[in-house]
Amino acid sequence: MEIAQRPSTTGPSARATANPAPGQAETALGDAGAAIDQAAASKAPAPLRRGLSNMDAPLQNDVSGAQQAIDFLEQTAAQLRALKTDLAAKLTTRNMRDGQVEARVRQFSETWRNRTQASGGTLDAQLNYSNQPSTQRFTVRGMTLANLRNGARETLAISVGGGTAGLRSVHLAPGLSDGEIVSRFDQAMAPAGVRVSVNKDGELVFTAPESAWPGIRDSLAVQGSGIRFPAGQLNRIKADAEAPAVVPEGWGTSDIESMRATLQQVTQALAHVEAALSKVRQELAAASQRVQSELPEIEVAGMGQMAEVFANVANEPGYSALVSLTSALVGINRDRVVSLLRLS
Incomplete structure (x- = not known):
């Protein structure tokens, strides 16, 4: 009596299923990933808000x-x-x-x-600490409130850093308050990157980016009409830097x-x-x-749906489900889990 032979469980077909070729594994990975993406998209989970990065x-x-x-x-x-x-x-x-x-x-x-x-x-x-670029404070001889508030009308031309782009004008007149004088200097010189205030001795204090200080120091000049400062050409004036905290x-x-x-x-x-x-x-x-x-809260809406999709894939027998699970868990380690738990 002939006995019908059952298909071998160790034949080429079975071996291909148990140990798929690289090309087949990549296809299974792509199919499984696409299946999860499609299922997750159908549930329309809410997007995550911005993260720590x-x-x-x-x-x-x-x-x-x-x-x-x-x-x-x-x-x-x-x-x-x-x-x-x-x-x-x-x-x-x-x-x-x-x-x-x-x-x-x-x-x-x-x-x-x-x-x-x-x-x-x-x-x-x-x-002094600031998260903005460091600055250099300096004073200029003759730029004191006592000198600037007295006298007739005069327009000062001040060269900051050389060139026409650094040429600023300040209009002075009798009757201006100390605050108005300081404000006019500050408004005029701000476009050149220099801010102006006043110290307890009545001297104007100029503040410039520290990187620009050498150029300002070597080119600062002023021209008046002979009332507070000489007329004619621009005249170099001396700028005195504020002494550093440490002088080794x-x-x-x-x-x-x-x-x-x-x-x-x-x-x-x-x-x-x-x-x-x-x-x-x-x-x-x-x-x-x-x-x-200000750490952003993790958006949890839709996470339950994504977990459900993942669970459904995990319950399906076969190689494709196994590939889906292992690929989804790539990169998950103890440190990542601990970090996520700490966010709560």
């Missing part, structure tokens, strides 16, 4: 700027502490030949010269007296740096708090 750029700049300023200030404070310790030890032992203090001074001087670049432009020469160029180590003076200046500089560091840390804490309060 799309955080507002200004907020990101606040955080990164504060962190960069803190890095510079911490490095500066560490160098000043080391220099202070070495100076005190050298004054105690009166050992003047090892050269360690001189090396410390050179190291700090180099760090301070790189302040603008190292801090990302967030710290000016007084270590003046630190001496050649003798006991100069080292004592340097130790005092280093101590003052360290106090100034630590105060600035405390303020920037407060700025960073405030920015971090804003990050937490």
